[in-house]
Amino acid sequence: MVDRGSGSNECRPTGTPCLLVVDDNRDILDMLTLSLSEKYSVVGCQSADEALVALATSRPDVLMLDIRMSPVDGVQCLAAIRAIPGHEDIPAIALTALARDSDRKAFLAAGFQAVAVKPILDQCELEAVIDTLLRSTPCGSVPVLTDASDDGIMSLRGGKQ
Numbered sequence: 718m719v720d721r722g723s724g725s726n727e728c729r730p731t732g733t734p735c736l737l738v739v740d741d742n743r744d745i746l747d748m749l750t751l752s753l754s755e756k757y758s759v760v761g762c763q764s765a766d767e768a769l770v771a772l773a774t775s776r777p778d779v780l781m782l783d784i785r786m787s788p789v790d791g792v793q794c795l796a797a798i799r800a801i802p803g804h805e806d807i808p809a810i811a812l813t814a815l816a817r818d819s820d821r822k823a824f825l826a827a828g829f830q831a832v833a834v835k836p837i838l839d840q841c842e843l844e845a846v847i848d849t850l851l852r853s854t855p856c857g858s859v860p861v862l863t864d865a866s867d868d869g870i871m872s873l874r875g876g877k878q
Contacts, residue, residue, distance in 0.1 A: 733758045734851050737777035739768045739794060740812060741786040745835070749781065749812075752840055757847070765789035765797065772801060779850050781833070784813040784824070792827045799828060808850035812837075 735758045740746040743763065750761040760777065762768040765786065780798065782791035789797070791811060799805050810831045811824040821832050830853070831846050 734779070734847075735760065735775065735777040736779050736781060736847065737762065737768060737771060737775075738781040738812075739763075739765065739786070739791070740781075740783035742783070745783070745812075749837075753844075753847075756844060765794035768794060769797060769801075772798060772804060776803060777807060779847055780807050780809040781812055782809060782829075784811050784815060792824070795828050808853050810846065810850070 736753055737760050738746060738749050738753070739762045740749065741763050746761045746763060750759045753759045760771050760775065762771055766789070768782075780795070782794050784791040786794070791813070795809055798807065798809075808830045809828060810833050811827075811829040812833050812835060813820070813824070814835045815821075816834045824832050830850055833843060833846065837843055
């Protein structure tokens with residue numbers, strides 16, 4: 718487990734938004750946790766199992782889950798997290814190289830609110846998506862994003878895909 722900014726596996730209680738980033742590729746996980754830790758408290762995990770352990774002691778504000786992990790993928794990981802009482806409404810971003818419209822719609826149907834297509838080239842755009850999700854309403858709806866597709870999924874490759 719990688720933690721940036723809080724010194725433990727728990728989110729900071731100081732009001733800094735907390736992200737749980739899960740990716741089985743250590744290089745991507747390190748890059749995301751390091752770059753995002755400048756603005757957020759970030760807990761990084763290399764597997765769904767590590768994420769579930771981290772969730773036993775903290776409740777992040779936003780989830781970022783790699784879709785193609787093994788043996789438990791990001792969709793299965795999200796379902797397991799949503800089954801934890803008190804964690805049903807945490808906004809989630811799918812991290813994926815799958816950029817087809819049908820893939821993005823499947824991620825939305827699975828419970829994700831946004832999709833970040835890897836490689837993530839624009840840090841500011843990713844932070845804008847995270848900040849938008851942090852402002853989402855309690856019932857889980859997400860404000861309209863300027864370059865979201867018609868189906869409400871944010872694309873991080875600039876505009877509709």
